Amino acid sequence: MKQLKQKPTVLSMFCGCGGLDLGFHQNGYDVVWANDINEDACLTYEQNLGTVVRGNIEDLEMPNIEDLDVLLSGFPCQSFSNAGNRKGINEKRGNLYKFTLKYIKELRPKVVVMENVRGLLSTKTESGYLLPEICESLSSLNYEVHFNLINASHYGVPQNRLRVLVVAINKDAQIGNFHFPEPIRDTELTLEKTIFDIPEDTPNQDEILRLNPQAIYLGSFVPEGGSWKDIPTEVLPDRLKRIRDNMEKYRWPNFYRRFRRDEVAGTITAAFKPENAGVWHPVENRVFTAREIARIQSFPDDFIFCGRSVKANYEMIGNAVPPKLSYVFAKSIKEILKGENLPQREPVRYFSQIKYGTTPIKVGGPEIIFDKNVQNEEHVEYEQLDLLSVIGE
Template sequence: MYKVVSLFSGIGGIDIGFIEAGFDIIWANEKGHAACETYRHNLNADYLVERDIRDIDASKIPYADVLTAGFPCQSFSIGGAERGFCDPRGQLFFQVIRVAETIKPKVIFLENVENLLEHDEGKSFQTIYVSLAKLGYIVHYRCMPTHEYANIPQTRRRIYIVASADISFSQAFSFPDPIPLTTKVADLLDRKVKQPDVYYFNKRSSFDEYIRNTVVSTAFIYRAYHGSIKAMRNRKCPTLTASMYSPQNAILVRDDYGARRLTLRECLRFQGFPHNFYFPKSITMEDAYRQVGNSVTVPLIKRIALSIHDGLA
């Protein structure tokens, strides 16, 4: 079984995708305590190291066939400040290089926002590409929307990078092809079920009233963005974000009982997490929304991981 070392593991979305593709996660690292609680609650992993990667001696990290990293995206995102490598979070990419240089994995798998390609007129991506090439890796990359590659109706667009030091792997590897979108938004929602009151906007506030008066149709899913609400007429869920706990940035639906935000279970479905994945009671609802918004689409990761597995075989 091929082994994986996972950096910036979050709640384990990338790791679950690789596990489902037949890999063994032998070491993982995540700094955020709440994310670590969720990870351990679901993966029961004694290999997860809860520390800042900058404080970890790379020589203490075990060798693995694959190094994965969903390194922080806020520095390159249109929704963020786009400070790139001027932001300490953006500089965390170089921790991936530091670890890769030490453990020398056969394959490196990276995930980030699509805007990484265009950020700073392409210079940020060029830095990443050259950094990998200098270590002897041949780089493959592709932007892959969730609704085109995972049969999940979420318009989440991300760049995936697969780099290998092996020429035969690089010649054989290819990203998976698009697949038909047969799953509908309605298939992932529980409109007929009364949800806990915390999900509904029933307060006597002006914004709650705005939501109730705007989110009126069961035919659409709605997106609030900086306080403005629009119906998604493309029949897809907008990108789940780390800020969607806020009513001003929430994803909204009308069910048989009123206007509400997506439930956490529905969010997990739109990311393709297993049915038995749960958030522990020890974390806040705001943390849970942030975690799922910061995570990945698991079935898409699994498809890429299967292609990596085939290339290593």
């Protein structure tokens, strides 16, 4: 077993309020450099975790960190998200992943962890798909790249939250072999067990997003476990009446979803729209409080959100990586940094074995290991890509 430094070092790009970092912090890592551009998120990070470098990553000088253990990157996801604008790489934010590659190239961390929305799987570029191009760039830097679509609820988070996780291992570092950790089972994740016992004086529990009167009125018709299907047609606004009259055209939406207390919550998003997401309290005529969505995101109650508005707190919580999800991966990565090999819990898939873009990547399926010199269904080769050169040497 290798001698592990007392506190493995972490650099965190696009850290937000610190959900991803918190899981590593709880495992004894030292976050030596973190950055975000959002002032509200930075205030919260400083309150709970430590120093953060404010500013646009494009304008910052890269820190000089030797022997970096882990680089974390939750590069902005709105450009790839189904809940966002889906402009992908055609939007400026959709190109910030290139700075992650630049930092990796210069700092050569032993392990890289990237987290993003499911839409990253289907984001296209001029030559193919973005995720394989990122994997090829990492592979060209001599990283072994693992990725998969996971549900955060499989790792102890009381929320059905689908995300793409990429873990890249520096082959030159001579550390242990990585595999995605075993899901956590037999954990009670229902809303009743998650949010029904919060003391009134818990920080951020008194913060609740103000809704327009019409939204509150419509939500009052929805019983526990119901949705807009329970709202009488005659009280619906004309816009929703048109949708109800032609459900197939609008892809069978399910507005004003109110989960039952014995269900697992749906995805908490930064937008937090009471019409489009299941954010209504199971039994009270209101949406979740800021602390309740923090609980659903698996933040501990002593993690205080310091945004300058209630809306800012909702947004940063929705944007965060659930700390319990981060904790599981941080623990596994600590083992391989010691030189231990993680068990392979099921047969893996190699990228060359799937028709990327045609074969669905399903939650709970085997992890995928990227292998070089492969082709997708359109016979686009992902070899000798120029992603690294576009941001300079």
